[in-house]
Amino acid sequence: MPAAVIIGAFEHPGRRLPGYSLARVHQEVVAGALADAGLSPQDVDGFFTDSTAPGHGVLDLAQHLGLAVTYSASSEMGGSSYVAYVGHAAAAIAAGKCRVAVISLAGLPAQGQKLPTVGEIAPSIAFHQDGRAGGYGPVADYAMVARRHMHEHGTTPEQLAWVKVASSRHAAKNPNAFLRDEVTVEEVLESPLIADPLHRMDCCVVTDGGGAVVVVHPDVARDLGRTGAVLHGHGEATKSSLVGEVDLSYSAIRRSGELAYAEAGVGPSDIGYASLYDSFTITVLMALEDLGFCKRGEAGPLVEDGGLVAGSGPLTINTDGGGLSNNHPGNRGGMSRLIEAVRQVRGEAHVELQVPDLEWALVSGTGFRLGSSHYSSTIVLGRFA
CATH class of the missing domain: 3.40.47.10 (Thiolase/Chalcone synthase)
Known part of the structure; x- marks a missing residue:
């Protein structure tokens, strides 16, 4: 029995986004991924993002996105983060901690945003x-x-x-x-x-932009009737x-x-x-x-x-x-x-x-x-x- 299914995915079409904030990029990619899945923010109870999330990380960003989550994580594994988060979301879903998890990325390096260095995280x-x-x-x-x-x-x-x-x-x-x-x-x-x-x-x-995916319990995927990736x-x-x-x-x-x-x-x-x-x-x-x-x-x-x-x-x-x-x-x-x-x-x-x-x-x-x-x-x- 599969633990989880990726049922929604959205990549921001922009590569240079002057005037954007990180919160706006997150908002647009999460909305796109949920629309692709046929779900709404009210359906989401799990949220994963990286250490650059604006404000107080997941706390403020989830509120900004209208997500009332029971399970969340915000860590830093560089470019491997979002691939790893699929496994983490699946484990949370299998453990009954959530049923609909969103994984979101937003970045604006062309606007001056920088990725935290290992020295800043653990000198x-x-x-x-x-x-x-x-x-x-x-x-x-x-x-x-x-x-x-x-x-x-x-x-x-x-x-x-x-x-x-x-x-x-x-x-x-x-x-x-x-x-x-x-x-x-x-x-x-x-x-x-x-x-x-x-x-x-x-x-x-080096580009601005981002993306998001929606990972759900197999029962949710079956109810939605959409093609997904197990x-x-x-x-x-x-x-x-x-x-x-x-x-x-x-x-x-x-x-x-x-x-x-x-x-x-x-x-x-x-x-x-x-x-x-x-x-x-x-x-x-x-x-x-x-x-x-x-x-x-x-x-x-x-x-x-x-x-x-x-x-x-x-x-x-x-x-x-x-x-x-x-x-x-x-x-x-x-x-x-x-x-x-x-x-x-x-x-x-x-x-x-x-x-x-x-x-x-x-x-x-x-x-x-x-x-x-x-x-x-x-x-x-x-x-x-």
């Missing part, structure tokens, strides 16, 4: 374990991971560039995508070098730099994926669509290997020559354009990855990119920095009709 831990204490930025952190992958496996900048090329081809079919122009490998490599070996086009976009498996993991003993050859995605597969009773070969966190091109290569879609060191050859373009290879990923081309609201990409997976499961993705007869979809989110301390959450979804 003593950050001093010892987070590379930011050494003064280098996020691109440099991921560049270390990319350089290590190149050293160990012969991965090339051209192979990294193919990840961006695939995302741009998908985004070209998405009218809301922040970047809709298709690019070539040569254009990626000619874009400015930010931190060797990562170029500007190897990096995700949660079959959920896994979370963390990985730290171990006070300097850094192993960049794998990420926490490996363990979160193992847990999600085990709970769902499926494996990588069963997955027809995957929403993979793509903060940088190297993040995708690491996820492909850590989730078992290819062997260690084989992600580079897998993605080159359009291997990730829908219909060109054994696995379809990020058909909305992903964080590299479509949307990365509030510097967190997990919600957008989740929403596109729900579209795929419900058969609502772009007609040229929809995976036919899709049975299993996977969503993987990563929070904070792959080369140092980070979170990962992975879920496996199936169709509910």
